[in-house]
Amino acid sequence: MESFPILSLTTFLPLIGVAFILLIRGDELTVARNARWATLWTSLATFVISLLLWLNFDKSTADFQFVERLEWLPSFNIAYHMGIDGISLFFVILSTFLTPICVLASWKAITTRVKEYMIAFLVLETMMIGTFAALDFVMFYIFFEAVLIPMFIIIGVWGGPRRVYAAFKFFLYTLAGSVLLLAALLTLYFEVGTTDIPTLIAYAVPPEMQTWLWLAFFASFAVKMPMWPVHTWLPDAHVEAPTAGSVILAGVLLKMGGYGFLRFSLPMLPIASEQFVPLIYTLSVIAIIYTSLVALAQEDMKKLIAYSSVAHMGFVTIGIFTATQQGIDGAMFQMLSHGIISAALFLCVGVVYDREHSREIAHYGGLVERMPRFAFVFMIFMLGSVGLPGTGGFVGEFLILVGAFQDNTWVASLASTGVILGAAYMLYLYRRVIFGKLDKEHLKQILDLEPREIAIFTPLVILVFWMGIWPDPFLSVFDATVSNLLQNYQSAVAVAGPLNLAGR
Amino acid sequence: MNISADLAVIQPELFVAIAAMGMLMFGAFRKENPARIVSWMGVGVFVVAGVLVFAGPSDTSLAFGSQFIVDDFAVFAKILLIAGAALSLILAVPYNLREGIDQFEFPILIVFAVLGMMMMVSANDLISLYLGIELQSLALYVVAAIRRDTLRSSEAGLKYFVLGALSSGILLYGMSLVYGFAGSTNFEVLAQVFGADESASIGVIVGIVFIAAGLAFKVSAVPFHMWTPDVYEGAPTPVTAFFAIAPKIAAMALFVRVMLEPFGALVLEWQQVIWFISLASMMLGSFAAIVQTNIKRLMAYSSIGHMGFVLVGLAAGNEQGVTGILLYLTIYLFMNIGTFGCILAMRRGGQMVEDINSLAGLSKTNPMMALALAIFMFSMAGIPPLGGFFAKFFVFKAAIDAELYVLAVAGLLTSVVGAFYYLRIVKLMYFDESAEPFDKFLGREISVLVTVTAVITAFFFIGLGPVLTGAQTAAAALFAA
Numbered sequence: 001m002e003s004f005p006i007l008s009l010t011t012f013l014p015l016i017g018v019a020f021i022l023l024i025r026g027d028e029l030t031v032a033r034n035a036r037w038a039t040l041w042t043s044l045a046t047f048v049i050s051l052l053l054w055l056n057f058d059k060s061t062a063d064f065q066f067v068e069r070l071e072w073l074p075s076f077n078i079a080y081h082m083g084i085d086g087i088s089l090f091f092v093i094l095s096t097f098l099t100p101i102c103v104l105a106s107w108k109a110i111t112t113r114v115k116e117y118m119i120a121f122l123v124l125e126t127m128m129i130g131t132f133a134a135l136d137f138v139m140f141y142i143f144f145e146a147v148l149i150p151m152f153i154i155i156g157v158w159g160g161p162r163r164v165y166a167a168f169k170f171f172l173y174t175l176a177g178s179v180l181l182l183a184a185l186l187t188l189y190f191e192v193g194t195t196d197i198p199t200l201i202a203y204a205v206p207p208e209m210q211t212w213l214w215l216a217f218f219a220s221f222a223v224k225m226p227m228w229p230v231h232t233w234l235p236d237a238h239v240e241a242p243t244a245g246s247v248i249l250a251g252v253l254l255k256m257g258g259y260g261f262l263r264f265s266l267p268m269l270p271i272a273s274e275q276f277v278p279l280i281y282t283l284s285v286i287a288i289i290y291t292s293l294v295a296l297a298q299e300d301m302k303k304l305i306a307y308s309s310v311a312h313m314g315f316v317t318i319g320i321f322t323a324t325q326q327g328i329d330g331a332m333f334q335m336l337s338h339g340i341i342s343a344a345l346f347l348c349v350g351v352v353y354d355r356e357h358s359r360e361i362a363h364y365g366g367l368v369e370r371m372p373r374f375a376f377v378f379m380i381f382m383l384g385s386v387g388l389p390g391t392g393g394f395v396g397e398f399l400i401l402v403g404a405f406q407d408n409t410w411v412a413s414l415a416s417t418g419v420i421l422g423a424a425y426m427l428y429l430y431r432r433v434i435f436g437k438l439d440k441e442h443l444k445q446i447l448d449l450e451p452r453e454i455a456i457f458t459p460l461v462i463l464v465f466w467m468g469i470w471p472d473p474f475l476s477v478f479d480a481t482v483s484n485l486l487q488n489y490q491s492a493v494a495v496a497g498p499l500n501l502a503g504r
Numbered sequence: 505m506n507i508s509a510d511l512a513v514i515q516p517e518l519f520v521a522i523a524a525m526g527m528l529m530f531g532a533f534r535k536e537n538p539a540r541i542v543s544w545m546g547v548g549v550f551v552v553a554g555v556l557v558f559a560g561p562s563d564t565s566l567a568f569g570s571q572f573i574v575d576d577f578a579v580f581a582k583i584l585l586i587a588g589a590a591l592s593l594i595l596a597v598p599y600n601l602r603e604g605i606d607q608f609e610f611p612i613l614i615v616f617a618v619l620g621m622m623m624m625v626s627a628n629d630l631i632s633l634y635l636g637i638e639l640q641s642l643a644l645y646v647v648a649a650i651r652r653d654t655l656r657s658s659e660a661g662l663k664y665f666v667l668g669a670l671s672s673g674i675l676l677y678g679m680s681l682v683y684g685f686a687g688s689t690n691f692e693v694l695a696q697v698f699g700a701d702e703s704a705s706i707g708v709i710v711g712i713v714f715i716a717a718g719l720a721f722k723v724s725a726v727p728f729h730m731w732t733p734d735v736y737e738g739a740p741t742p743v744t745a746f747f748a749i750a751p752k753i754a755a756m757a758l759f760v761r762v763m764l765e766p767f768g769a770l771v772l773e774w775q776q777v778i779w780f781i782s783l784a785s786m787m788l789g790s791f792a793a794i795v796q797t798n799i800k801r802l803m804a805y806s807s808i809g810h811m812g813f814v815l816v817g818l819a820a821g822n823e824q825g826v827t828g829i830l831l832y833l834t835i836y837l838f839m840n841i842g843t844f845g846c847i848l849a850m851r852r853g854g855q856m857v858e859d860i861n862s863l864a865g866l867s868k869t870n871p872m873m874a875l876a877l878a879i880f881m882f883s884m885a886g887i888p889p890l891g892g893f894f895a896k897f898f899v900f901k902a903a904i905d906a907e908l909y910v911l912a913v914a915g916l917l918t919s920v921v922g923a924f925y926y927l928r929i930v931k932l933m934y935f936d937e938s939a940e941p942f943d944k945f946l947g948r949e950i951s952v953l954v955t956v957t958a959v960i961t962a963f964f965f966i967g968l969g970p971v972l973t974g975a976q977t978a979a980a981a982l983f984a985a
Binding site for chain 1: 888904927935973
């Protein structure tokens with residue numbers, strides 16, 4: 001497999017699908033139907049190819065695999081350099097896995113400008129995979145930023161009533177964070193003379209530079225993550241985006257922040273990362289408790305899940321910055337399981353939204369009587385989000401808390417309250433939507449899941465249980481990479497430790 | 505002193521000058537309206553001139569007692585400005601015909617203006633610099649007022665003339681101070697004088713500041729930008745397109761050469777001036793554009809902002825900076841030609857519309873045009889992977905290399921503000937309900953140009969390597985001495 005550019009193929013295959021869609025001619029309905037099928041097949045093919053990455057992945061090494069390198073701007077030391085390691089593999093697969101699900105979820109919900117919609121999703125898929133697979137900082141930045149364009153269009157064109165506001169807020173918030181990342185990138189480039197990520201990771205950045213660079217990285221990744229207090233774009237974007245847009249937003253785009261911390265902040269700037277642990281802990285704990293409380297008070301289902309995402313991402317940031325094997329493993333796992341579960345929850349909301357065109361919790365009640373299958377599926381994901389043992393959500397949260405306990409018991413205990421609050425708002429949501437008497441007139445005729453929707457949910461349900469019952473296939477993949485990262489991190493901190501204290 | 509060697513160096517300029525006079529004769533003696541033919545002759549002249557520039561001497565050569573210089577930097581800038589002028593002339597042909605301003609003098613004036621610009625770019629002496637600027641400006645004043653029976657166009661021409669004359673005065677005053685204190689007007693002599701002398705006298709500093717102010721007028725950098733929105737709005741649209749591109753490229757190239765060659769040794773004295781006008785231009789360009797409703801005014805503020813970004817490269821004052829500037833100007837050229845092509849296509853019932861809101865719902869009524877304009881807008885906002893991102897990337901890289909961190913961060917943040925109004929146009933086209941559609945037929949020239957420039961802007965990263973190498977070679981020429 002060395003010579004075959006399988007990673008580039010995964011990355012750019014969706015664009016070939018775009019080319020196909022552009023060639024479709026005919027009247028509007030034909031174009032829409034063909035565009036849907038073309039997108040579905042393209043994204044499924046991409047998914048299958050990305051599974052080859054997993055099959056051929058060597059778990060025993062922390063090195064980058066499937067590496068491809070082409071000279072692009074040799075005089076500037078900027079190259080087309082792609083490769084994945086244990087951290088990025090699953091994000092690539094998560095992106096390729098969720099895209100066909102999004103296409104299926106939009107099958108009937110999107111009726112206007114279907115062709116453009118599908119093109120936007122395929123372009124988005126390429127950009128997402130590219131973000132996780134890029135091994136050159138400039139390449140990474142290009143993909144990372146380019147994600148904004150299709151997402152902006154998706155929210156703005158196919159979104160809800162306040163879509164324009166939400167799209168602008170999403171775009172400008174993220175862009176403001178990203179340009180600081182760009183400034184940091186340029187500074188690092190100036191210091192090291194290359195933008196090659198493996199070289200940058202190996203380079204010891206002077207401690208006095210690390211602080212500023214770290215803050216600039218933080219500005220970008222914290223917005224993307226999103227961390228409190230820069231999370232406010234997320235509820236707006238989630239509420240206004242079409243279902244599939246929310247799925248991608250929650251499932252993949254939020255993970256770019258966590259991926260950024262793991263790929264850049266921690267390995268490149270270990271000393272500053274160590275310094276800023278208290279800041280991260282404080283913001284994360286506030287995020288967990290505050291946004292959980294906010295979620296409890298929501299009247300809108302999507303907003304509730306959006307706030308729960310912020311809380312769950314708070315766990316992830318704690319896990320990453322504990323700098324322990326369990327913590328980082330847990331953070332990785334939490335990101336994956338959240339990618340599945342929150343995506344599934346948004347799809348659940350999408351199911352009832354497609355039927356009733358309302359996201360108000362008060363609009364529903366007693367759905368179990370008419371929609372038993374839906375109630376069952378919704379319950380699984382709700383419990384997964386709560387972190388019930390046996391579901392994917394549990395493993396991540398548990399590992400993160402184990403990691404946090406080793407570092408700081410206060411943080412661990414405060415974060416644990418988030419688990420309880422999480423159970424509270426999710427169960428409360430479930431009670432209001434599913435249980436109770438079905439006394440609302442307009443719900444009397446509501447239909448249960450149709451085959452297409454069952455097809456969407458089946459793989460997700462399987463994954464949630466798989467991740468909860470037998471997490472080893474996932475954990476073993478990032479094990480080597482994470483322990484290597486930690487080794488380098490700790491030796492860097494140990495070298496700088498005494499110096500740092502002397503400086504204070 | 506060998507006159508034929510000198511003439512060989514100025515071959516392209518010589519050709520343009522003779523061709524322009526030939527076009528004038530042809531136009532004057534032809535019976536039916538020769539505007540269209542003369543316009544295409546103008547385009548042909550530019551093509552030949554571009555080839556002559558490209559095929560010219562490969563090493564740095566001087567002419568006429570080192571008044572005139574041809575180096576890689578001049579060649580790069582000339583090709584850019586000739587391309588810009590040629591493309592905007594093509595845009596103008598169908599417009600002028602429809603609007604009934606198809607005088608054959610128009611292309612001739614453009615050709616003369618370009619001759620002036622070529623002089624500016626190749627100037628190696630304060631006197632030849634001034635000659636180039638005046639030749640360019642006089643032609644531009646007339647072009648701005650070419651639609652002499654409308655108030656707005658005459659007003660634009662007059663405003664441009666008065667303020668342009670003022671800036672020329674300021675420039676001359678600065679030049680006289682520099683001459684008085686340094687004893688020469690030649691760039692090389694000046695460079696030697698300042699290079700040997702560690703501290704410049706206050707008179708020289710004042711002179712440099714005046715020269716910088718005069719040139720800032722020409723590139724419409726804040727605080728000398730006031731004429732830009734009015735002139736852009738008042739002048740006929742193809743003229744605006746021309747103003748936004750070729751003169752900006754020429755003036756910026758001249759600005760770079762003047763600051764880095766004769767005054768290169770004094771970089772610490774003038775850096776803060778450029779630093780300030782750069783930051784002020786970026787900020788004003790971003791903030792003032794937000795409230796604009798006229799697309800041409802918007803483009804005026806946009807170009808002020810872009811000039812601010814370009815000046816970041818000059819403020820850096822290093823080779824990287826000049827490379828970034830040349831790359832920026834290249835991408836700027838394509839983005840602007842395309843955008844103005846789209847603006848020229850904004851017609852309803854045979855009338856130009858300039859209100860931004862008339863773009864509403866364009867993605868439904870004219871999807872290809874909307875897509876092209878969206879590409880230009882995202883590119884101008886500097887979103888990768890479009891061309892505009894690379895333009896910004898390399899000027900800011902130069903700023904970081906020169907340790908101008910504050911300027912770089914502030915500039916990047918203003919680009920976020922700028923993104924807001926570019927996005928607003930995308931929003932109008934894609935998110936809003938459609939307004940009345942525009943007239944279908946744009947003219948073949950415009951559709952071709954818009955398509956080509958949109959493709960170039962979107963896929964610029966493919967050709968980035970060679971362009972960058974060219975820009976690097978050109979930049980190296982300025983720092984060779």
